[in-house]
Amino acid sequence: MAAIEVRGVRKVFGTGDHQTVAIEDISFSVADGEFVSVVGPSGCGKTTLLNIISGVEKATAGEVVVGDGSEVRIGYVFQEPRLLPWRRVLDNILYVLPGRGRNNRARALEFLGMVGLEDVARKWPNQLSGGMQQRVGIARALAVEPALLLMDEPFSHLDAMTARALRGQLQDIWLATGLTVLFVTHDIAEAVQLSDRIVVLARGGTVREVLPIELEHPRLSSDPRVGALQAEIMGRFDDVPSREAVGGTR
Amino acid sequence: MTGDVIVSGAARAQRVWHRAWRILAHHRAARVGSWLLVPAVWVAISAAVPRIAGPVPVAEAFWEELTSGELYWQFGISLRRFLVGMAIGIGLGLVVGIALGIWRVFDLLLSGPAIAALAIPSIIWALLATMWFGFGDTAPIFTVAVSALPFVGVNVTTGIQAMPRDLTRMSAAFGVPAWRRLTRLLVPAVTGYLFAGTRLAMIVGWQALLLSEWFGAVDGVGFRARYWYDANRPEGTLAWIVLFIVFVVLLDRVLLERISRWVFRWRAQESTQPAPVQEA
Numbered sequence: 001m002a003a004i005e006v007r008g009v010r011k012v013f014g015t016g017d018h019q020t021v022a023i024e025d026i027s028f029s030v031a032d033g034e035f036v037s038v039v040g041p042s043g044c045g046k047t048t049l050l051n052i053i054s055g056v057e058k059a060t061a062g063e064v065v066v067g068d069g070s071e072v073r074i075g076y077v078f079q080e081p082r083l084l085p086w087r088r089v090l091d092n093i094l095y096v097l098p099g100r101g102r103n104n105r106a107r108a109l110e111f112l113g114m115v116g117l118e119d120v121a122r123k124w125p126n127q128l129s130g131g132m133q134q135r136v137g138i139a140r141a142l143a144v145e146p147a148l149l150l151m152d153e154p155f156s157h158l159d160a161m162t163a164r165a166l167r168g169q170l171q172d173i174w175l176a177t178g179l180t181v182l183f184v185t186h187d188i189a190e191a192v193q194l195s196d197r198i199v200v201l202a203r204g205g206t207v208r209e210v211l212p213i214e215l216e217h218p219r220l221s222s223d224p225r226v227g228a229l230q231a232e233i234m235g236r237f238d239d240v241p242s243r244e245a246v247g248g249t250r
Numbered sequence: 251m252t253g254d255v256i257v258s259g260a261a262r263a264q265r266v267w268h269r270a271w272r273i274l275a276h277h278r279a280a281r282v283g284s285w286l287l288v289p290a291v292w293v294a295i296s297a298a299v300p301r302i303a304g305p306v307p308v309a310e311a312f313w314e315e316l317t318s319g320e321l322y323w324q325f326g327i328s329l330r331r332f333l334v335g336m337a338i339g340i341g342l343g344l345v346v347g348i349a350l351g352i353w354r355v356f357d358l359l360l361s362g363p364a365i366a367a368l369a370i371p372s373i374i375w376a377l378l379a380t381m382w383f384g385f386g387d388t389a390p391i392f393t394v395a396v397s398a399l400p401f402v403g404v405n406v407t408t409g410i411q412a413m414p415r416d417l418t419r420m421s422a423a424f425g426v427p428a429w430r431r432l433t434r435l436l437v438p439a440v441t442g443y444l445f446a447g448t449r450l451a452m453i454v455g456w457q458a459l460l461l462s463e464w465f466g467a468v469d470g471v472g473f474r475a476r477y478w479y480d481a482n483r484p485e486g487t488l489a490w491i492v493l494f495i496v497f498v499v500l501l502d503r504v505l506l507e508r509i510s511r512w513v514f515r516w517r518a519q520e521s522t523q524p525a526p527v528q529e530a
Contacts (some may be wrong), residue, residue, distance in 0.1 A: 054423045076423040082416050086438040086516045095434055096424035124516040144424065 002147035002180055004030040004053065009062035011048050011205070022048045023205035025062075035174055037191035040201030040208070046184045048205075050076075050150045053182065067147055075141030077151040081133035083125040083140075090121040093140045100197070107116075111143040112136070115130050115169065131162035142173065151183045155190070160222045164221060167193060171218045189230045198233070227232030303485035311478070312489040320474065325493070328471040331387060332459050335394025341453060343399045345445070347406025351440075357407070364407075367400040372458035382468030390462040390470065397458035398451035405447030409440035445510055456498050482485060 011023040023045035032079050037059045051057040053064050054074050066072045081150055092098070093108035097152045115135040125133055127180045134154060141149060151170075155163035171194060174181055191198045197214055202208040211233065219226055273279055289305060296304030303311075315321040348355045350364070375396050379389035413436070421431050463472025471490055480485025 051419075051423075055425075056419055056422045074423070074425075076420070078416070079418065080416065082420040084417060084434065084438070086441075087434060088516075095430065096421075096426055098425075126516065130446075140424075150423075 002072045003032045003034075003098045004148065004180065004182065005063075005065040005067075006049075006053070006083065007063050009049070009052060009064060009176075010060045011045065011052060011057070012060045012100060014024045014240045020030055021236050022054075024061075025206055027062075027203070028199050028207055028210060030180060033180055034196050035183065035194055036197050037183045037185055037197060038199045038201060039185055039188060039191050042186075042202050044201040044203050045205040047152055050182070050184055051151050053148075054150055057067065073191055075144050075146030075149045077134075077137050077141045077149070077154040079156055081125070081130075081137040083133060085125050089117070089123050089125065089126075089136055090123065090130070092136060095142055095145050098144075107145075108139075108143055111139040111223055113171065114142065115139045131158050131166070131244070134158060134162075135166065138170070142177075147180065149179050150249045151181065152182075152183055156186070163190075167221065168218075170194065175217055187234040188233055189221065189226065192229045192233065193221050193223075257437075265479070270336070284367050301484065303488050306483040308488045308492060311483070311485040314490070315489060316487075322380070324470055324474045327469050328390075328459060328463065331396055331463075331470065332456060335391040336389070336452065336455050336460065338401050339352030339395040339398030339455060340448060342395070343402025343447065343451070345400070346408055347403040347447075349406065350403065351410025364404055365372070366401050367396070368404060370398045373461050374456060375456060376465055379462060383466075385466055385468050389466045390472075393458045393462040394455040396500060398455040400446040401442065401451040401453070401454060405443040405450075406440055412443075414522045422448050439514055445506070445513070449506055450505070450507040452501060453498055454514055501526040 006029065007027050009023055009026045009166060011021075013020045013022055026045070026049060029037075038049065040046055042128040048057065052059050053066065054076055066074070068150055083089075087095060089112070090105070090108055094104055097104045097108065109118055109121060112121055115138055117132060117139065119179065120128060120132065122138075125136070128136070134157075136152070141151075145187055148178060155166055158166065167190060173179075174194075183191070188198075192213055198211045198213060200211065214227060215223075215229070292305060296302045312321075346356075346360065346364075350360055351357070370392065375393045376389075379392045379396075383389040383392060417435055417439070418431075421435055422443035424434075459470075460472040460475070464476045467473045471494055475487045475490035475494075477492065478484075
């Protein structure tokens with residue numbers, strides 16, 4: 001497992017006159033095995049932050065340390081499933097596993113089983129519903145046996161019932177494995193239900209506040225305490241002009 | 251009694267007519283019809299215009315070429331030139347297409363000339379190649395290769411530039427090794443474009459071959475068609491042209507379409523299952 005240290009990260013896209021500041025200055029930390037959500041208004045750099053942590057993009061300034069600083073295996077679940085349409089479900093998982101062989105196959109099937117999809121291993125992605133494809137995406141991220149799981153609004157494109165089912169499943173998996181999870185969302189209720197702490201970002205890419213959620217796991221979305229906390233957190237944004245209110249996906 | 255017979259007779263006639271119409275209107279019938287249409291028009295035109303050889307003399311000329319062994323021999327020569335030329339054209343097209351697609355410098359440098367190359371008719375290449383290389387294998391092979399190359403190249407470039415960025419980012423996030431990304435992401439993503447390009451390239455390449463052999467060869471399908479032309483025997487020329495057309499159609503419809511159906515089998519089935527609902 002791995003802790004994360006984000007120190008003074010800044011990200012600027014473009015050069016010269018065409019510069020856009022995606023992240024002004026973000027610092028926070030995630031403890032080993034902790035479930036932390038990042039919420040914030042559209043365009044506050046949530047996805048960019050995950051890309052920097054995963055190493056897909058480089059920070060303009062500041063640094064990110066994952067684990068003890070050596071190579072750490074990261075699992076990534078995106079907003080969309082991002083499966084290779086021309087590979088079967090099982091091969092999509094094998095695609096991201098290091099090395100090859102029987103062990104990988106067994107492992108891929110095991111994690112497909114964990115999300116309840118061992119029966120569709122030989123199917124093509126476009127034969128599955130959106131919810132099933134997203135579960136394959138989750139199985140793929142878990143199958144690399146990551147020390148850190150990054151999730152970028154993984155349930156935002158799903159219908160309410162499927163999203164709810166998957167949230168429950170994610171919570172069970174997290175409790176069973178003790179993974180470190182960094183979860184980006186614009187859904188405060190979702191963040192309250194799942195997280196140990198919520199990092200609230202402000203427009204422009206700064207940390208507005210960090211809120212601990214002190215309720216025991218697992219939590220149900222129907223739990224009145226979850227609802228009360230959500231209402232309380234939403235209340236904190238009443239001072240923010242409406243266009244800056246939390247919401248939107250991009 | 252008689253009334254019943256008449257009614258049932260009329261009903262039967264109607265049933266027969268309905269069934270016949272169902273068969274005629276079926277899309278398979280339309281497809282068969284499209285194959286019968288061409289010979290039918292041919293027979294009609296040859297009956298009206300004596301200088302145009304009809305199917306029967308053409309079939310006789312074809313039989314003559316077949317029994318004398320010319321057909322097998324000349325077609326084999328052309329096929330070999332075609333395959334070698336296409337292999338070179340597709341190979342170079344892939345290399346050029348990938349370079350253009352990946353490095354912007356090449357794109358800026360070569361995309362203009364590539365479009366120009368697409369606009370050069372095969373006949374120009376055939377004439378130039380004959381002047382440069384003389385009679386023999388080199389001119390037809392060169393003509394096939396240069397005619398095919400830009401079609402493959404331009405399509406592969408487009409394919410690479412249209413690569414789904416989401417999937418490249420996903421691969422980067424999971425640290426998928428470069429070789430695996432090339433074989434399982436880049437190549438399959440480009441395959442559709444490569445296919446479209448190769449299909450066009452094959453048709454254009456085969457035409458180029460015929461032209462090149464017509465002008466600059468002493469053997470091959472094109473040369474043989476020219477031989478009959480010079481002998482003022484249109485049925486012989488037509489026999490070779492028919493063979494030429496049948497080959498292109500078979501190549502496209504049977505071989506390429508089958509390969510394409512297999513390669514794109516993942517597109518065939520669409521999602522029919524509703525989203526599963528499981529209570530958390």
